[in-house]
Amino acid sequence: METETRDITITDIRKLLDEVTDPEIPVISIHDLGVLRDVRKEGDTFVITITPTYSGCPAMDMITLNIHGKLRAHHIPHFKVETQLAPAWTTDWMTDEGKRKLKEFGITPPMGSKGSEDLINRHPPCPFCNSENTELVSAFGSTACKALFRCRDCSEPFDYFKCH
Amino acid sequence: MHGDNTTDYLLFLADSSLIMGQRLSEWTGHGPMLEQDIAITNISLDTIGQARYFYQLAAKRQNEKAGGSEVTEDTLAYLRDAHQYRNLLLTELPNGDWGQTILKIYFYANWQKLIYGKLIYTSDKDIAAIADKALKEVQYHVNWSSDWVKRLGDGTAESHERMERALEYLWPYTGEMFMETDYESPQFERDKDFSLDTIRKEWTEEVYHTLQEATLTLPQADTFMHKGGKKGVHTEYLGYILAEMQFLQRAYPGCEW
Numbered sequence: 326m327e328t329e330t331r332d333i334t335i336t337d338i339r340k341l342l343d344e345v346t347d348p349e350i351p352v353i354s355i356h357d358l359g360v361l362r363d364v365r366k367e368g369d370t371f372v373i374t375i376t377p378t379y380s381g382c383p384a385m386d387m388i389t390l391n392i393h394g395k396l397r398a399h400h401i402p403h404f405k406v407e408t409q410l411a412p413a414w415t416t417d418w419m420t421d422e423g424k425r426k427l428k429e430f431g432i433t434p435p436m437g438s439k440g441s442e443d444l445i446n447r448h449p450p451c452p453f454c455n456s457e458n459t460e461l462v463s464a465f466g467s468t469a470c471k472a473l474f475r476c477r478d479c480s481e482p483f484d485y486f487k488c489h
Numbered sequence: 490m491h492g493d494n495t496t497d498y499l500l501f502l503a504d505s506s507l508i509m510g511q512r513l514s515e516w517t518g519h520g521p522m523l524e525q526d527i528a529i530t531n532i533s534l535d536t537i538g539q540a541r542y543f544y545q546l547a548a549k550r551q552n553e554k555a556g557g558s559e560v561t562e563d564t565l566a567y568l569r570d571a572h573q574y575r576n577l578l579l580t581e582l583p584n585g586d587w588g589q590t591i592l593k594i595y596f597y598a599n600w601q602k603l604i605y606g607k608l609i610y611t612s613d614k615d616i617a618a619i620a621d622k623a624l625k626e627v628q629y630h631v632n633w634s635s636d637w638v639k640r641l642g643d644g645t646a647e648s649h650e651r652m653e654r655a656l657e658y659l660w661p662y663t664g665e666m667f668m669e670t671d672y673e674s675p676q677f678e679r680d681k682d683f684s685l686d687t688i689r690k691e692w693t694e695e696v697y698h699t700l701q702e703a704t705l706t707l708p709q710a711d712t713f714m715h716k717g718g719k720k721g722v723h724t725e726y727l728g729y730i731l732a733e734m735q736f737l738q739r740a741y742p743g744c745e746w
Contacts, residue, residue, distance in 0.1 A: 380622055381538025411618030464633050465528035473524060489625050
C-alpha cells in the first residue's frame with residue numbers, strides 16, 4: 326500500500342535519512358557528515374540534495390543507492406536525489422554530534438576551519454589516549470578524506486579526517 | 490569534432506585528468522611502501538573523480554544542444570578513439586620509475602592548481618563549481634609531490650641521478666600546458682585576468698623554486714616543446730592506455746557491474 330505524499334512531511338523524510346549512514350564510517354549519518362544539503366518538496370516529489378566530500382569518493386553512488394533503498398522501504402512514492410557541487414563541501418558542515426561519533430569510532434575529527442592545511446605541523450589528538458604527541462605518517466589515508474597519523478605515546482596508528 | 494568551444498574545453502580538462510588517473514592507477518599494489526601506494530592511488534582517485542564531473546557536464550551540454558540524451562560520461566570516456574582525446578601529452582607518458590611518476594604528478598598538479606585557481610572565478614557557474622571542489626584536492630597533490638621531488642632530488646647519488654633523468658625526459662612535455670588552442674581562447678576572453686601566459690610564469694617560478702631546493706639542474710624555459718595532445722595528435726602510448734581502459738565497453742557494450 327502506498328502512502329499518500331500529502332501525509333508525509335519534510336521532517337518525516339529527514340528522520341528517515343538520519344538512518345542513512347556513510348558506508349565507510351557506518352556510525353555517522355549523512356546529515357552529521359554534512360553530505361545531506363537539503364530536503365524540499367516540489368509538488369508531489371521530495372527532492373533530496375547531497376554533495377560529495379571528495380570528487381572521486383566512491384561512497385557517493387552508494388549513499389544515493391542507500392537513500393533510494395531507505396525511502397522505498399518506507400513506501401515514499403515520489404522522490405529524487407540530486408547531487409550538487411556548489412558550494413563545495415567543507416568539514417565545517419560536519420555537526421558536533423558527527424565529530425563526537427567519529428572520535429568514538431577511532432577517527433580524529435577535523436580540527437579548525439576549512440582550507441588546505443599544513444599536515445606536517447599539525448598534531449591532531451590521538452582518538453584512543455587523547456595525547457597530542459602525534460606525527461603524520463601520510464597525507465593520504467584509507468579513504469580520500471583521511472590522513473594517516475601515529476601516536477607517539479600509545480603507539481597506535483590512527484586516521485585523521487582532513488579539513489576541507 | 491563537436492565544434493563547441495566550451496564542450497571541447499571540458500573534454501580537454503576531463504581527458505587530461507582521466508588519463509593522468511588511469512596511468513597513476515598502474516601503481517596500485519606496486520608502490521615502494523604501503524603508505525605511498527595508498528597516496529598515489531588516492532591521487533589517482535581524485536583525478537578520475539574530477540574527470541567524471543567534467544565529462545558529466547560535457548555530456549549534459551552536448552545533450553542540451555542536440556536535444557537528446559545519448560551522450561553520457563561513459564560514452565565520452567569509453568567510446569572515443571585516441572584522435573578524439575584532447576589530453577596533455579604529459580599525462581599519457583609511461584610512469585617510468587617512482588621519481589619520474591612523482592615529477593609528472595608535481596608538474597601536472599601545479600598546473601591544475603593554477604588553472605582551477607582561475608576557473609573558480611569563471612562566469613560559467615558549473616565549471617566554477619567543479620574547479621572549486623577540485624582545487625582543494627589538488628593542493629594535497631602539490632604538497633605531497635613537491636616533498637618527494639625535494640627528498641629524491643636532494644637524496645642519495647642514485648635518487649638524484651634518476652631525478653635528473655626524469656627531468657630531462659619530462660620537461661619538453663610541459664610546454665604544451667601553456668600553448669593556447671582555439672577552444673581555450675574563448676574561455677579566457679570571458680575572464681579578463683585569465684591568460685595562459687600568466688599561468689606559465691607563475692608555474693615556472695614555483696617549479697624552479699622546488700627544483701632548486703631539490704638541487705636539480707634548472708631546465709631552459711625556451712627549449713623545444715612537444716605539442717599535439719590538445720588537438721588529438723598523440724604519442725603511441727595513448728592507444729595502449731585506451732585499449733586497456735576501453736576494452737570491456739568495446740567488447741561488451743553497455744556492460745555494467
